[in-house]
Amino acid sequence: MLRPLLVLTVVWGAAQTTRAAAPALMPLPVMVETAPGRLAVDGSFSVAATGYSDVRLESALDRFAARVSRQTGIPMLAARPRDASRATLRVECAGVRGALGARPGAEDPSLGEDESYQLDVAPDGARLRAATVDAALHGLQTFAQLVVPGPEGFQVPAIHIEDRPRFPWRGLMLDVSRHWMPVEVVERNLDAMAAVKLNVFHWHLSDDQGFRAESRRFPRLQQFGSDGDFYTQAEIRHVVAYARDRGIRVVPEFDMPGHTTSWLVGYPELASAPGPYGIGRTWGVYDGAMDPTREETYEFLDAFFAEMTQLFPDPYFHIGGDEVNGRQWDQSPSIQAFAREHKLEGTRGLQVYFNQRIQKLLHKYGKTMVGWDEVLHPDLPADTVVQSWSGQASLAEAASKGYRGILSAGYYLDHLSPASYHYGIDPLADAAQKLTPEEASRILGGEACMWAEYASAETVDSRIWPRAAAIAERLWSPRETTDADSMYARMEAVSRVLEWTGVEHRSNYGPMLRRLAAGRPAEPLRVLADACEAQGLGPRSRAMKYTSLVPLNRFVDAVRPESESVRALEQAASKLDITLLRQQFTRWAANDARFEPLAENNALLEELKPLSRDLSALGSMGLRILTYLESHRPAPKNWLSKQSQELTRMLKPRNEVVLAGARPVKILLDELARRGRK
């Protein structure tokens, strides 16, 4: 039996974030109360459902037990006992906040279901109470994050948690068109999503550069449009079931009428201009667009939807609808004649007409249409969901007009912005603040977007994780949870826990660096990479001519969007932790001498030589600044200004990366300058 908890510490949402000893939970629960004592997690650990159960919950408990065993390295032979009442962790579905009447075991997760749970851990056992199976899955993930080594081995602290999400739609969009992402990439990212309580997988299945779903009705879609890299229908069903088992809805996107070049390779008759078409190899907006004026287009799409809607049980179906440049439509006399005849104004008018036709087709198959900002139009049916890539203003406008919406502006992972940037974007901020509560409730949540121009199956995990966890927290945790320092501290810990889900955001780093080092010890390259941060879409698109055939196997592809070690150095610089700083600067200063021979006769490292020289210069500069700071002597002004110029130069992007290691040195230099001014 669970003893009543002696509550000694009550910590609430954002307030908790200042306590160093607080458990590294992400997303942060609504309420966390810790108590003295701990529950041991050892070879006798077990878990069972004591109330409602079904196949989905039982398989989740099996996976959970295997995950805890993997995460701790402890064999757990009796993890799934027959006598549920004796389990270490007992899971009761339905029982929270009057949700007893709810159907806890719906076959598929659905928008707006009760995801609330309570977790109580005491030294003699733990109890998870959850409204639904999906809520129970969230509670299990919270428990798994709590398992860490303690004074007597692996353990969970005694704790009371009450938790529920702020938004019901918390998604990750994955572009599998620009670069092909095999099923195992999808699987491991679904596991990682579940670990941070994301509940919508938005699968961007077609675009100019690839059509990735098998159609039996129109097989030339994948045969001509995918280079052979597509999901079979069996694989699609598998992914949908895999996601469902993890409490994740799958919303497919087939982008139309633009972004459809890959369709037109096999079916040029869909286009608004004569073919032939080839699979897109470059990035950007293509001219190719479906002809919105021909009935055959809608007949094709009707049959296509008839087939595809059967594969995806979720009621929401995404038709993209973004970025039609209108060139083909403008140049087609018949389309222009049609527009005049139907009083459709320009590209916009034609697209609204197209969307209305599509919406009716989807409605026929029981689906609610989702589209990007551009679909927003007064004639749009009220149940349409608008996904905003343009910003909160657009989202608020939609909500004020009665449409439901999800925010993606500010959540584009492929820009490789810092996690703190994404963390600062609130779906209900800015323009949305003026909405009435009813209007605001139409903002369902948001989606992190992973566009894949500059990410391959090998690199994509490190572009999504751990930063997507910060977005997951924004969408789950109370609005007041905004302390970025706390977020970073917890995100680093959760990033390490995420490894046990199978996602390769950390593990691909070493192999990619060793590949570049041509079989030689890669340590000097790792020192350089640790001091750098990779640039995202914009700068990369300007750096060189990329196509889908350019290998993503270079330094920039191995380097992380945010460097954990640079962040640690920035903190050390702020606290003037001289020992750590001196050690690291010494290492940097000596690194170029070790890097140079590694880069000899190596085309992939040759380009990095100036960067490596700068890192060593940075190390020397840092050491000199430390000497000044320790001696309490002021530095000569012209020396200071010269160093400042050097840092400004060094912080300019090169090789598609930023020498982030210059930031902690800048903190020290500023401190030195400040002292000189006193």
Add this chain to the structure above:
Amino acid sequence: MLRPLLVLTVVWGAAQTTRAAAPALMPLPVMVETAPGRLAVDGSFSVAATGYSDVRLESALDRFAARVSRQTGIPMLAARPRDASRATLRVECAGVRGALGARPGAEDPSLGEDESYQLDVAPDGARLRAATVDAALHGLQTFAQLVVPGPEGFQVPAIHIEDRPRFPWRGLMLDVSRHWMPVEVVERNLDAMAAVKLNVFHWHLSDDQGFRAESRRFPRLQQFGSDGDFYTQAEIRHVVAYARDRGIRVVPEFDMPGHTTSWLVGYPELASAPGPYGIGRTWGVYDGAMDPTREETYEFLDAFFAEMTQLFPDPYFHIGGDEVNGRQWDQSPSIQAFAREHKLEGTRGLQVYFNQRIQKLLHKYGKTMVGWDEVLHPDLPADTVVQSWSGQASLAEAASKGYRGILSAGYYLDHLSPASYHYGIDPLADAAQKLTPEEASRILGGEACMWAEYASAETVDSRIWPRAAAIAERLWSPRETTDADSMYARMEAVSRVLEWTGVEHRSNYGPMLRRLAAGRPAEPLRVLADACEAQGLGPRSRAMKYTSLVPLNRFVDAVRPESESVRALEQAASKLDITLLRQQFTRWAANDARFEPLAENNALLEELKPLSRDLSALGSMGLRILTYLESHRPAPKNWLSKQSQELTRMLKPRNEVVLAGARPVKILLDELARRGRK
């Protein structure tokens, strides 16, 4: 067309090993000639069979293309062209040394088939000629090892290679009984085996601690003897096919009549003493043994072999036959009466009788018996193969008596000996040197053995690789290939290439250390782990009471058998590379201050505190020695002897690891002492 090579450098076997620029091939081929120039490996790379081909070769070429693409990170859309004559790498099966008459496409790899190949790489293309499909697989692995970044991107040097194995039986034995190894562990190790041209997977499927193969005839074997962890027959067929596709024979082992406790749980009537029996949880030799005197035992085994021999196409079948302690037999009046009646002397006599019966049963199913040393007996049929764990003397004795044999003494990977130790063991050395050529030819090769008392699915890869590659070279390359420095240099490079086969010997290091660090940055722990080497079976069995339920998640389990970074420091110490040494010693000296807070309240790190303090002391000592060496002043004698004592103390094993970092410091201290004596 291939241009004739301008041969500038001829390098043969061991001779090559002194050239730093030589390609890092392992096993070293019989003959390597390099020439100027290189073949680019880029997005247009392709491979095809121009001569004989079959399903096995075509699927090998598909896998090879995917492997090269993964290893380089380059998308290769046209890697498998329809027009074979235009492929970058053209593979001709049959054509080497008059093997044209051979059947190049046997369905299964077989003992003694022609494994020779020639590889020619020129700037405009490459050609692989191979006697058989299995030989072609070896040539493809050689090519893959040659692909590294060069001055203009990924490339293979222009080269001419002639190659064939020294021994036809080059195996890896994997114990899946003491710790369960799921199918994916077997798969990835088969891929790594193929990469270093090992061609026998010896699958140790049953032992006291687990019966791991599904029997439909006797289902209680796996139901009662495996804790639910066993291979289904479908999985066994899959593994056999997976191995076959990679040129690897599968030899199953069902150890009997001893090491059979797991059989006796479900079938106690097989035992020589009444049950009940439980699955073995501790290590060592158990009393439980099959009753060799009852006809029912042989009826059972007859039916068992009838079933199992169908699953394994290879003609060789291993019955273990080792370590019967005879206790049950001695204590059984009926067994003793039987022995007297049949004039069988003691345990040995009974076991010989048992083996003869077993051999006849296997013969009925077309199988040749393989057994450990103990099976050797004058009454043994001449076709029996003896696997020697006791040494070359026993092997030579068997060969002189007409039996074929394979060496495993000296190749026990679980002892965690240095690769150089295994490398120095030659199957034809010592007692075997006195054999006639005909007798010597009966020594078929050897097998690396991975016993799993102290290895789990998570850690086993790092216990096998890369050291098994040194044994693979011993069994493949010419006898004169014995330079350990060259071996280590190439093994380190091949260890990194092996990552692309999927084996996790490097990638599990970070996650295991991060697990121990409880979500905090694990860097100080990594510095400590890099300076240590894990101990093997003997010391671990004496260190504490281990059972199969004790988690293998501690520091010793993460630490490597051999430290690459310590080896680099030893080289630096020998060359007096002061910069590198000072940098590393400085890091060590500062490390304990960072390790201490990490170990606080962490049961798994607490025990390492003295070790960590010693590492820092070692760093300080190293720095002081460097100061003496640089100043050319002699050190005081009593200081020297005190440091020497400290190093001796530090080199004593603790926490089941050795502080290997003391070795390079000892090299420096010895140098300092030497100078003082002058």
